[in-house]
Amino acid sequence: MQDKEQIREQMANVLKAIQTAELPEGATKFGGVTFDSEGRIVSGQAPLRAGERVKLYAEWRVSKLRGQVQEAAQSPVIRGWKYNGVDATLRIEKFLAANGHGEILSDVNLHQKNLIHGDFTTNNMLFDKDTKKLTAILDFDWSYISNPLDEFMCSLQDVGGNIRQEDKEIEAAILSGDFT
Numbered sequence: 001m002q003d004k005e006q007i008r009e010q011m012a013n014v015l016k017a018i019q020t021a022e023l024p025e026g027a028t029k030f031g032g033v034t035f036d037s038e039g040r041i042v043s044g045q046a047p048l049r050a051g052e053r054v055k056l057y058a059e060w061r062v063s064k065l066r067g068q069v070q071e072a073a074q075s076p077v078i079r080g081w082k083y084n085g086v087d088a089t090l091r092i093e094k095f096l097a098a099n100g101h102g103e104i105l106s107d108v109n110l111h112q113k114n115l116i117h118g119d120f121t122t123n124n125m126l127f128d129k130d131t132k133k134l135t136a137i138l139d140f141d142w143s144y145i146s147n148p149l150d151e152f153m154c155s156l157q158d159v160g161g162n163i164r165q166e167d168k169e170i171e172a173a174i175l176s177g178d179f180t
Contacts, residue, residue: 003132006132007127007132007134008159010133010134011125011134011159014134015117015120015151018114018115018116018117018120018137019114019115019116019148019151020114021114021115023113023114023115024040024041024042025040026040026041026042026043027042027043027113027145028042028043028055029043029053029054029055030053030054030055030056030059030060030113030144030146030147031043031044031045031046031049031053031054031060031144031145031146032044032045032046032047032049032053032144032145033145043145046144047118047141047142047143048118048142048144049063049064049067049144056110056111057105057108057109057110057111057112057146057147057149058101058105058110060146060147061101061105062096062101065092065096065101069081069092072089073089108147108149109147110147112147112148113145113146114145114146114147114148114151115145116144116145116148116150116151116154116155117137117140117142117143117151117155118140118142118143118144118150118151118154118155119139119142120137120151120155120156121155121156121157121158121159122158122159123139123158124137124138124139125137125138126138
């Protein structure tokens with residue numbers, strides 16, 4: 001148990017280091033980064049997300065949600081979240097029109113930008129079993145700039161964060177839109 005606690009502490013320290021890394025001067029918006037014609041790092045398209053780069057976190061979340069709704073509409077399994085006469089897409093748009101996202105994010109610093117790993121799980125970590133030390137973090141290909149809240153919504157699945165694949169009831173509710 002002491003070994004697990006030591007490793008969790010190391011993971012927390014590394015995650016803190018990633019989130020407190022100084023961002024390049026040209027990375028001013030939420031999303032990915034790229035190089036400009038002079039080789040400077042500047043804001044760019046996020047790796048898993050098409051669309052405009054934005055200055056506020058609420059705009060980023062809304063853009064991301066709308067992109068996911070568009071993807072769901074094209075899925076033969078999800079069928080746009082239309083189930084039993086309920087169109088979840090309309091419910092989501094009504095929620096956004098009523099500034100529901102603003103209420104949910106009311107306690108979040110909408111300007112705070114940090115580096116997000118995007119896949120911070122033990123599958124992307126190397127450990128030395130003899131010293132019990134975390135020796136490397138791998139797989140930054142999904143990383144982007146966003147609010148630290150995003151890391152907790154998309155990473156940490158195997159250490160108790162996010163929704164696990166084993167949660168079949170939750171997964172079924174998400175896919176069907178039926179949370180009763």
